[in-house]
Amino acid sequence: KAAAVVGDNAGKTWDAIRAEAMHCTRCDLYKHATRTVFGEGPLDAEILFVGEQPGDQEDLAGHPFVGPAGQVFDSALADAGIDRRRTYVTNAVKHFKFVPRGKRRIHDKPDGGEIAACRWWLQQELTLVKPAVTVALGATAARSLFGKVVTIGALRGSGHRLPDGGEAWVTVHPSFLLRVRDDREAEYERFVADLKAIAARAE
Ligand code: URA
Numbered sequence: 001k002a003a004a005v006v007g008d009n010a011g012k013t014w015d016a017i018r019a020e021a022m023h024c025t026r027c028d029l030y031k032h033a034t035r036t037v038f039g040e041g042p043l044d045a046e047i048l049f050v051g052e053q054p055g056d057q058e059d060l061a062g063h064p065f066v067g068p069a070g071q072v073f074d075s076a077l078a079d080a081g082i083d084r085r086r087t088y089v090t091n092a093v094k095h096f097k098f099v100p101r102g103k104r105r106i107h108d109k110p111d112g113g114e115i116a117a118c119r120w121w122l123q124q125e126l127t128l129v130k131p132a133v134t135v136a137l138g139a140t141a142a143r144s145l146f147g148k149v150v151t152i153g154a155l156r157g158s159g160h161r162l163p164d165g166g167e168a169w170v171t172v173h174p175s176f177l178l179r180v181r182d183d184r185e186a187e188y189e190r191f192v193a194d195l196k197a198i199a200a201r202a203e
Contacts, residue, residue, distance in 0.1 A: 014043055014128050017121070019157050021094060027117040029095035034059045039090025039125050046202040049073075049129035050122065050141035052173060059096035062119040064089050065174075072174040073096070073137075076188065079097075080195035088110045088129050092144035115144050126166065132202040134166055136171025156194065157199060169198050 009017055009043050018038045024030055037054035040063065046129050057067030065073050093114055098105035110118075122144055126134060136142035142150045145168050146160075155170040171194040172187070180187050 006095040009124055014125075015136035017116045017124050017128070021121050023122070023189065024029040024094070024118075026120060027095075027114045029093070029114060032098070035062055036094045037062055037064055037091065037096070038094060038121070039088055041084075041088030041129075042086060043088070043129055045086060045088040045129055046132040047082070047086075047128050047135060047198060048090065048126065048133070049135045049137055050145065051089070051137045053091050053093035053110050054096045055107060056096065056098070059105075064091055068178060069173070069175040072177050072188075076174065076177075076192050076195055079192045080199060082195060082199050088125070088131065090122065090125055092122060092141045094121055097185060110140060112143075115140060119144050119147075122165075126164070130166075132167070133198055134162065134168045135198055136168060138171075138176065141173075142168075142170045157197070161188050167201070168203070171195075171198075 001065050004185050009020075021038050022036045024036055030036070051065060054064060054069045055069060058070070062071070064150055074084060093110040097108045097110050097114065098107070126184060134145060137143050137150055142155065145162055147163055150170070152170055152172060159167045159169055169181070172191055174191070175182065177188050177191060
């Protein structure tokens with residue numbers, strides 16, 4: 001698999017690509033973030049999850065989905081019978097975008113230009129891993145994967161062909177489950193049901 005990367009990076013290994021991404025200046029987000037948070041997981045993973053961007057804790061730790069959203073994600077994966085260690089987990093945008101407020105850093109949504117710039121790295125991860133199913137966690141990931149703005153509600157619950165021919169599923173972002181006020185339990189169960197359907201598809 002390691003030889004399948006397209007374009008300038010054809011033939012490079014995951015380690016080499018990740019090392020390059022650590023010095024990425026394709027958009028301005030590197031200027032304020034602590035580090036690039038690259039994806040991680042086995043390169044033979046059948047499921048590849050794509051989040052939005054690292055949060056405050058991920059930026060400090062250097063690993064995706066280790067903060068509050070990561071805890072919801074872990075819990076839902078466990079309830080769906082998916083072993084996270086057998087999946088590849090990454091983000092559409094690999095630097096933390098935030099607005100400083102006092103000592104806190106408040107999450108700021110990546111824009112279309114940042115998503116497009118960082119697609120370069122996501123596409124290479126997809127080419128290396130070649131998962132049976134790629135999962136967009138939320139609208140930013142879906143936008144990156146499909147190359148256009150899409151509606152989660154319209155795509156949720158079944159597989160869709162990606163422009164490059166792979167199969168993608170779209171579901172909510174775990175942080176939505178932290179924010180939602182009504183029927184949080186039901187929304188969580190719906191997320192777990194999506195994960196179970198995805199696991200069955202990737203078997
Ligand atoms: N939210 C994301 O989309 N990705 C992370 O890695 C953490 C929080």
